[in-house]
Amino acid sequence: MTDPAWTMTATLAIPLAWVAIGSLGLLRARSVLIAGRVLFPLGAAAALLLAFLSLASIGAPVQTAVLPLGLPDLPFHVRLDALARLFLFLIGAASAGITIFAAGYFRSGEGTPPGLLCLQYHVFLASMAMVVMADDAYLFMVAWETMALSSFFLVTTQHRIAEIRAAGFLYLLLAHIGAIGILLCFGLLQGGSWQFTFDAMRAARLTPAWSSAAFFLAVFGFGAKAGIVPMHVWLPEAHPAAPSPVSALMSGVMLKTAVYGLLRVGFDLLQVRCWWWGLAVLGLGLFSALYGVIFAAAQTDMKRLLAYSSIENIGIIFIGLGLALLFQGFGMALPAALALAATLYHCINHAFFKSLLFLATGSVLHATRQRSLGKLGGLIHRMPTVAWLALVGTLAIAGLPPLNGFVSEWLLLQGFLFSFDLPHSFVNMLVPIGAAGLALAVALAAYVMVKFYGIIFLGRMREPRLAAAKDCGRLESLGLMWLAAVCVLLGIFPVTVLALLDNVNQLLLGSGLAPQIDHWWLLAPVARARASYSPLVFLLGIAGVTWLTVLVVHNFYHGRVRLTDPWDCGFPLQNARMQDTAEGFGQPIRQIFEPFFQMRRELPTPFDGAPRYRVEIGDRFWIWLYQPAARLVQATARVVGLLQQGRIAVYLLYSFLTLVALLLLTL
Amino acid sequence: MANLPLSSQIINLCAAVLLLVSFAMLSQRRVLSLVQLFALQGAVLCLSTITVAWTAGRSELYVSAAVTLALKVLLLPYILHRLIRALNARWETELLLNVPATMLVGLLLVIFSFGLAQPISQLAATVTRSTLGIAIAVVMLSFLMMITRRKAVTQVIGFLAMENGLFFAATSATYGMPMVVELGVALDVLVAMLILGVFFFQIREQFDSLDLRNLEALKEE
Structure with missing residues (x-):
């Protein structure tokens, strides 16, 4: 709005302020009071400032800057354009609410001490902002990995519980598999120039085949972060494991950085686009939306339910993205x-x-x-x-x-x-x-x-x-x-x-x-x-x-209200157990969409004195995709392990044979 | 062959002795004799280096000959002797491959080395070029010794003999490596010897034997 350079500096200052606020938490790591009453509200104020700043300048021209950070000859580039500003607004405005909630939420004695939590939380916020502002692949990946790591530590706040550690591991694993996809995508996008700034990628001219490969690597990489089926398995594990403000931040804000990444790659960096990409993304999104919502209907844990609902919403977002690609492809x-x-x-x-x-x-x-x-x-x-x-x-x-x-x-x-x-x-x-x-x-x-x-x-x-x-x-x-x-x-x-x-x-x-x-x-x-x-x-x-x-009810019926037992269907005793349960409510969906589920039911016999009904809903993708993949990895590891005989003579033989083979090559 | 100058004949003789010593080491099962063979190898190497230095007029080769003499003929055999006495490891247990089979493999390796050295020695302009094949063969045979032996001490001797072969290859192909590299390698060998000596004691303390088969238990299941 005002001086463009000023907004850039101010926007850059906010992630820095977050990191500073987080570091202050370490000074008194055990004090809930300082983290909760001082630092988290400060973080929320910074988030609010970011939101207003980005909203006010959303129509401003594109601004770029080169930061004096990074490796020699490989400085960090940042850029603010309408897309980045929109997502900065999203990050700022949503995290303002979440952070002020978190200020009152975190208590002492729950896993990670509050000061450390404050650091992890604010680093997470700052890394998300940097992902959106990055204008070269290097800064993008650094911020992206910082985001994955800080959120991993936030998910495993209660790291003394084995299930939570397992959920965190699954999250980290998928985050890294996704990051490989993104890295390869950037590798293709530079198009032989070996320049990893986004400007160089915009200038690169790829053939449609390479373009498609880059796009689908991006869909894979960002999809793993966003939770597109079949890379969705970490969401229903990690969200219930994390403290609620962290789940809110991850589901509400972090998943959007993945959408941002796909928008950036698909609509901005790639110059050659094919219309059929839209169809593929649309199909993926549609399947995710339906899959997510059907599983959400069958859940009995409230945070798992919301996690599956996130998969559904990301599916809807991908549907829109696919549709936009499709329409644009046809002009x-x-x-x-x-x-x-x-x-x-x-x-x-x-x-x-x-x-x-x-x-x-x-x-x-x-x-x-x-x-x-x-x-x-x-x-x-x-x-x-x-x-x-x-x-x-x-x-x-x-x-x-x-x-x-x-x-x-x-x-x-x-x-x-x-x-x-x-x-x-x-x-x-x-x-x-x-x-x-x-x-x-x-x-x-x-x-x-x-x-x-x-x-x-x-x-x-x-x-x-x-x-x-x-x-x-x-x-x-x-x-x-x-x-x-x-x-x-x-x-x-x-x-x-x-x-x-x-x-x-x-x-x-x-x-x-x-x-x-x-x-x-x-x-x-x-x-x-x-x-x-x-x-x-x-x-x-x-x-x-x-x-x-x-008005009508109050004025015309008010006099005739009498307090009495309602007609109770002949059951004078009504207790809370007679209400519809979560399982009962989801039963029709479980029935209709039965092929989707991997269901295990325990039905009590009529003569059971203490009858219990249990139903476990499993994800078929575990059986179809993840377990075979895990078995494959293990089998490969075992084959590679055969090389490791543990005998020194064999190891020496390996070097000897390598030497002989290399010498033979020179002949 | 007869019209070769005396110096070349001496060098060729040295090379032949080196190869012979390598084969002897390959077949020797007594560890103390192995150390003596190693010292002999060092001495022959020293002699050939002095000859090369004399013929080519390279004064820095005298220094490396002196280093060889000090290190490989005197110091290292002395350390090895003391180690073997202290560890009481005079006999090599049975070999992984019996001696005749090892000798046959060694023969094949020598043929391979000569085949390998042929194109290189045609390029080299030194007086010693014909010995390059032998130098490579010495490296290979030492490597073979390391593979077929089980005792930690013999493996170290194999390692040191391999270094001898490399040194010989360097002098025969290019009149030796630069002085800095040579001194560095000499120091490396010395330090490796000291560290491995410490390891011997550790291994024996852990397993009551120097047999490397015991290390196989360290493998992850």
Whole structure:
């Protein structure tokens, strides 16, 4: 906005400030008070500053700088453009809420001391910001690996528990396998110039074959981080293992850096694009979305459920990305811009509502020490703040108007409506099936969210201990409120948001939606005659109807209310165990989508005195993909191990034979 | 052959003796005799270096001859003798490959080495070029000795003999390596000897024997 150089310096100063704040935590590593009351709020303030800075300058021209850091002759390059600024806004705004929540959340005596945790947390934040700002492959990979490592340590905060260590290992393993893909992708992108700045990659001219190889390496690498099926297995393990603010940060923010990476490579660095990439990404996204949501429906652990829901949302984002690639490949500028805007919109939305929900589960976890849905219930009476704020997130993620989830999904479906115009005879018939799949996933997501919210907060308490649950503290509710407020704002003012997103469209696609978004209150992305949506009118309508109903009920029925037992179906005794359970709620989905699951059921016999019903839901990809891969690795290791005889004579023979062979080569 | 100058004849004689000593080492099972053979090898090497220095007029080769004499004829055999007495490791246990088979393999290696050296010795302009094949053969035979022996001490002697072969190759192909390199190698050999001596004691303390078969237990299952 103001002096461009000034914004660059200020934006760069914030990651630095985060690292400094984190390091301060080490001075008094055991003090919860300093970390919680001073350092985390400071970190949140820095995050807020980053968000405002990026938002204010999103339309500003591209800025670049060379940092005096890095290796000799290999300095770090940074660049701020609309895409980077948008994701910096996402990182800043979402982590502001999460960090202020974390200030009240972390307590002493839970694994890693709070000061160290503060360092890991803020390094994690700083590395995410640097990933987005990086303008050369070297800085990008350094930041990317720092991000993976710091989040690994955050996931294993309670490292004394073996399952948590195992979850952390799985995460680290997949993060590194993904990083190999990204590294190879950059290796292809430099196109023989051996210059690893992004500018050199933009200038490189690759053949379509090499271009495709680079793109799919990027899809593999970033997909592993984002949690695209089949690289999704770490999400449902790592998210429940991590403390809730960390899960929120990883699911809400870190997954988006992977989307950012794919956008950067796919739309910015690669100059040659093929339309069929879009189809592949679309298919991957669709499968992930359906797979994630079906598994979410079958979960009984609230954080696992949210983790699978993250897979679903990343799937939706990939659908949008694939659609944008497809439209752009066929030169359809307006639908491409629409699909890309929907993708970006959903990225932002997911960052806020998923963080909100993860944090809410954290509050529930702290209040009840219980993660299993089967032992919760009725918490809206004991934890009203958390419950009402979580309701906002639940409605948003379920895609109900007038909240933000609806807007992005609606825009995406609007984008799908253009697929009939695709100039390719099979594609224009296949892609609409994708729209149906997306609609199914979105509807199932709503079902999952009814289950999530209903079982935790509504009904009766399933355990007597829950009566002692306390609402969350002031800092925690402040964080939740911030996230919920942004969800509402994103839902009510979509036109403003789209106008901001259009900067990114202009950057990546060269064209935008600009002429289509003129009325601030009416969202008509293509043409008013085609489709339009006004969240404000909708909100006023709902509010009006609710208010009228309440008015009518109060005024006309109020006198006739009498307090008595309702008709109780002949069961005078009703207790909490008679409510629908999480397993029961998910049962139809388990039934319908049975081939997806690896299910193990233990059904009690009729004569069992203490009957127990158990069902374990396994992931088929473990059996199909990961276990064979692990066996292959072990078998290979065993073959290589045969070389290791342990006899010195044999080792000497190896060197001798090598020598003779090399000498023979010279003959 | 008869019209060769005396110096060349001496060098060729030295080379022949070196090869012979290498074969003798390959077949020798008494460790103390092995050390004596090693000292003999060093002495022959010293003699040939002096001859080369005399013929080619390279004064720095006298220094390396002196180093060879001090180190390989006197100091190292002395250290080895003391070690063997202290460790009481006079006899090599059975070989991995019996002596006649080892000799046959050795013969093949010599043929291989000569074949290998032929194109190189045609390029070299030194008086000693014809001995390059023997030098390579000495390296190979020493390597073979290291492979076929089980005792740690004999392996070290094989290692030292290999260094002799390399040194001989250097003098015969290019009138020796630069002085700095040569001194460095000499120091390396000395230090390696000292470290390996310490290792011998450690190995024996751990396993009550110097047989390297015991080290096979260290392999990861």
